[in-house]
Amino acid sequence: MATVAFIGLGIMGRPMAVNLVKAGFDVRGFSRTGRSRDAAAAQGVPIVGSLDAAVADADVVITMLPDTPDVEAVALGDGGALAGMRRGALYIDMSTIDPEGALRVHDAAARAGIGCLDAPVSGGEVASIEGTLSIMAGGTREDFDAARELFYAIGASAILVGGAGSGQVVKAANQLMVAGHLQMLAEAIVLLKAHDVDERGALAVLGAGLAGSTVLARKQNAILEQDYRPGFRVELHNKDLAIVQNAARRKGVALPATALVSQFMQALVAQGYGALDHSALYLLADELNTRRAEAMV
Amino acid sequence: MATVAFIGLGIMGRPMAVNLVKAGFDVRGFSRTGRSRDAAAAQGVPIVGSLDAAVADADVVITMLPDTPDVEAVALGDGGALAGMRRGALYIDMSTIDPEGALRVHDAAARAGIGCLDAPVSGGEVASIEGTLSIMAGGTREDFDAARELFYAIGASAILVGGAGSGQVVKAANQLMVAGHLQMLAEAIVLLKAHDVDERGALAVLGAGLAGSTVLARKQNAILEQDYRPGFRVELHNKDLAIVQNAARRKGVALPATALVSQFMQALVAQGYGALDHSALYLLADELNTRRAEAMV
Amino acid sequence: MATVAFIGLGIMGRPMAVNLVKAGFDVRGFSRTGRSRDAAAAQGVPIVGSLDAAVADADVVITMLPDTPDVEAVALGDGGALAGMRRGALYIDMSTIDPEGALRVHDAAARAGIGCLDAPVSGGEVASIEGTLSIMAGGTREDFDAARELFYAIGASAILVGGAGSGQVVKAANQLMVAGHLQMLAEAIVLLKAHDVDERGALAVLGAGLAGSTVLARKQNAILEQDYRPGFRVELHNKDLAIVQNAARRKGVALPATALVSQFMQALVAQGYGALDHSALYLLADELNTRRAEAMV
């Protein structure tokens, strides 16, 4: 089977690399942080000592990194992954980054004669471990077909949603919808509590009807029990909403409800709640409506 | 089986009455409009000539009417349903009305020694015909238990969500969530189109992940095909969002995203789109971002 | 000079009544609360023992009351002011109420053969004491002309802005603009502080240019010194924004920025800040962006 360089062995990347190893791929893992390398090695991922060593004769190079500048730093430039890869190989960035950054990577790959996909994922750590990620890919049909077997090893579904950058656009759309659904759920619960309605029974009814959402199904317990352990962190969702904002502005489209909800996510970060699960949007909606000690004086 | 007076034989009420007849209840239908009476009669619903004749010796009286004033006009006052019902009977309002209006009806019923439930439904015309409505009831456990058999005949689920008025509060929460989900879906599609991403593939991916919602599953075709035949009309959803607004204000809670989305629903009505399906929120989001002929000059 | 019944001797009404006495009008003051009556009497306002005694042979009846139901309770009904006034007299409501409530009062006055103006004021307690209120009146030119001399005694300006109810509509527009200007000022200061810019110098520049506003001129000190003693209370402005909301909904118009700002005013009330000056919108904007003690854990 193919040789796969896997760059970025954090919470999301490590289990993906593990699943590729299990599926029989010849994996060469690399990460800038020693702890991630050690943890991956302990789970059976072969580790190499440098980016160059990882990508040199790989058939496929995958990056799974925090943000746009990280991907550009690894992929582009003289010492970057694309410069070290052989012509005809395939580069897949599975990070969530700005669609424009993805286009810069696609362009550089094309100039180097290397295939390229932007293929961000959803599903979080759990799906990464279980190998049930949902993968949304942008690029050519040919490159997508070349990645199919690999995607099967880490995801439950993989869809080619369009040309270069499209994967990141769909991921951006995903993040705006999830934020919006969390905010609406939060406001619904505020209304229910204000009227002293039993929230659990009410949410069961709501979830069964047209108001149902995956967010409601998965996040209601966290909210009702005020247990905001992540899951998906507020600060990451806030970063993603900045990507949404930029992607909208670049094309000149106005997204008013998205803009408003984005401000609330930003406020959560400002209040120091960045490390909580994004369902903490309820925390903000609740505090907006909660009498404060100092206000009673 | 019990004798049931059914008041209000419109698009929603008529199939409910039909299903009660089929289930063996002794139904007496009444409506102020002749056309509704005739249509119900044609489907086998026994019709009586007056409100008084319908409720006089009914075990249960159900109302299914457009708005709060309609329900108060039928239920309250000297010639109203509660005045004509026998002590110990049960009054169930299944309309979507203001929770405060529901409380006034509960109070009047209590003074008359009549049981009472506010029990709005979701699911629309299709679920009404199929007998698969989702019923959210407010009132006492005793009254709810007395209505169980009847609810089985018209709904797929019926849950007692709390005391008097709670059914309407949960329905209000339902309507704010649905409006919000429609708006987020609309903005997501605007973003996808602006980036020339294939929307169908993208929505398939989005629906399978954390961004999934019943709204997305049921309304995406209508939006993508610009087919806004109702379904649930903008003007009714706008009325319901006014109920949400009042229910929030009465308890002094702020619901900012709900307030914003409500303005867009209102704008649709102002633009003359009140008779379209509420998925027309996309129409507004699209027009907000569409170059106008006169602007090109 | 004319005989004037003045109903409502609170913070706003009392100084108005005093100024009418000083201008030579034959004033008969009445208030439901003994403390207001005593305070007005101490300032030289002749007090009578009942609403009926006040209005019976008055040429003009003025009401200055907190909210729509108060005005309707005093003006309408069998024992109300309009029932007790003589034909040909003039009723002026100077409270800030719902335009629809104003129309009901105008209608009742017309049926009773009594002239009527809705004439809310702006300028607050200070302008009330100084006799420099700004008066915005709705009604007929004839009734407005009949009130001119009286308006001169209590206001710096009085303008007939349109027919019945128009005064209240203009007051509603005033309240939405003031709330919006306060919110924009608040957000501007949040931005300045976040960048460690000296706010006083910056606000001096801003006030001198296109960003200038009366709100900026009058409220910046309160905000910079966090001194939120009223002035005009949050809870009253919140009530007025409910009037705006209803006035917009009744005519079917969408006012999205107004709706959003209204939610923040509502949130201030929910947080227990209702008795502060409305410039406390900055407090909310600041807290939205302030790290919380418990969040640092």
Place this chain on the structure above:
Amino acid sequence: MATVAFIGLGIMGRPMAVNLVKAGFDVRGFSRTGRSRDAAAAQGVPIVGSLDAAVADADVVITMLPDTPDVEAVALGDGGALAGMRRGALYIDMSTIDPEGALRVHDAAARAGIGCLDAPVSGGEVASIEGTLSIMAGGTREDFDAARELFYAIGASAILVGGAGSGQVVKAANQLMVAGHLQMLAEAIVLLKAHDVDERGALAVLGAGLAGSTVLARKQNAILEQDYRPGFRVELHNKDLAIVQNAARRKGVALPATALVSQFMQALVAQGYGALDHSALYLLADELNTRRAEAMV
């Protein structure tokens, strides 16, 4: 008097250069576009053939350019203005750009031993011609003092609002407030029209009270007469609101009303109204509430 290189001779820059010539400064104008050079020459501004020729022995270099990348292209880099200036000279950027861009310019100037101010202006073309601009400067007191005489020649006021970048932050705050005031004015007029209140009389009352603003005073005629000739163009204000958004995000602060209004400015651009005066926010608010021909079917 000092030698001043003036780079950027467009609608704003040209009259500023003219006023400097009139005040006796030894001006060397340069622009990349021939038309701007010719127009400035026709008004008596001495023109030189290259950026290098302009800045080589200038005491002060001023740039007045459209956006952040333009300023960075002119100021930074090997062939840029800072590279060509002599040590001890002063660089003043009077464009409206991102505060972060301004900081990069300040840093480069400091490394080159050159003084630096970010000094954006408000007042528009009229104030530029009249020499009555309002100047908000960021930098050191020493550099500000060195620019005083020059600022007097082109502005009615110049204030040092803080350290490097502060001028741009204050300009950003200015632009968010102006956009917000325009939006509130627009919504107020929508409400007044919906209630058939005479807008001119109403706006006179509003302007005289706490709702008064410079925007109301200067823009009401344009709105009431639907005359949207700029003035200040929507597309420029939209660019500035992107600067606001970035400046807020970089410091991690949430500005919800600003975010919403920014979306409406963006929508105006999307609808093809970018070349209109920014008071066209009313156009959007009005169209949001206007029945459409096709909707009446």
